[in-house]
Amino acid sequence: MRRFRGEAENKVDGKGRVSIPAPFRRVLEEGDPDWSDGFNPNFVLVYGRRNNKCLEGYSLKSMNDVDDLVSRLPRYSKEREILERFLNSQSIYAQVDENGRIVLPPKLRQIAKITSKAMFVGMGEKFQIWEPDSYQKDMKLMEQRLSENNLEEEIYSLLDDREKTLKRYEES
Amino acid sequence: MRRFRGEAENKVDGKGRVSIPAPFRRVLEEGDPDWSDGFNPNFVLVYGRRNNKCLEGYSLKSMNDVDDLVSRLPRYSKEREILERFLNSQSIYAQVDENGRIVLPPKLRQIAKITSKAMFVGMGEKFQIWEPDSYQKDMKLMEQRLSENNLEEEIYSLLDDREKTLKRYEES
DNA sequence: TTGATTTCCATATTTTCCCATGCTATACCT
DNA sequence: AGGTATAGCATGGGAAAATATGGAAATCAA
Structure with missing residues (x-):
């Protein structure tokens, strides 16, 4: 499995659109079970972690693994409810568009203090999005x-x- | 299968109408066996859980999963009776309308202390509705x-x- | 009848979609 | 090797569709 490597600083426009670095897109494609050539991968953006200093992108595959682990815990157990709350409420699906971009919703931009530029940082199984x-x-x-x-x-x-x-x- | 992710705060009007966040609607559609393009999904609202502090929405499919789990418990066991009581008597079917809204009956609004705003919270296989x-x-x-x-x-x-x-x- | 509920219509704002433009790296051809 | 097509990438802008919300008419129930 390919990994997220390297850094790239891209512009964020008024609508909140940013290009996902092309090499990262390749990893996301590989990590989306439903992806096929010519289509655009979906993935998951996690916010609210790491002291709200950056956003984190996970491929669907790695997020599914996490979800599976959690769903092995007893339904309605305290532990499971807490984990579910954090993993699910503090994340959204993101879909890469035809031009290789995603839209960062205002809320997420605000959390990471991102305005006109975004720094993409490879972290192996995930990547981070920072205000430069x-x-x-x-x-x-x-x-x-x-x-x-x-x-x-x-x-x-x-x-x-x-x-x-x-x-x-x-x-x- | 898509999951409920993210948070959204929507307004509740005098008649108790609220918009279901669009991403949640997609999950409900996927989880309604009878749903087809152009129609509106049905789902289940449970109101007796979590000390009556919030309401919980399940897609028809995930509610079936829960029901199946319950029916695996020993018939007439205390646990099964409790779960059956809560899941069945404290829940209603809800149907998304043409504009993507549902009506929260006064009783449910009262239980969760919801007045003019409702916070929708993704919890994976279900979502919660809270007073913000x-x-x-x-x-x-x-x-x-x-x-x-x-x-x-x-x-x-x-x-x-x-x-x-x-x-x-x-x-x- | 009258209050409540449902259906239908209206609209401002947001989000999505589609097309266009430089720029760069790569492939290809002679 | 040199020059030229080709494709992919990062970005911008406008049109079109979807979303969240408000209100009026129609229907229902007591």
């Missing part, structure tokens, strides 16, 4: 935290010892 | 519970570590 300045700030913050605490080395070591770590997790 | 202020309060409560029970982590792992979470569920 907010994104820069967030990126700076991350870098700062990394270097201040000398975490850089530690984080990358997670990658190197992946299999060992995995085993450790499984054993526990 | 009550909904805000309930949402705050849920957020609190999220952080208290460390469900926040759960949500992130649902969204991000799908495979690991899947394994955990399968094992349990």
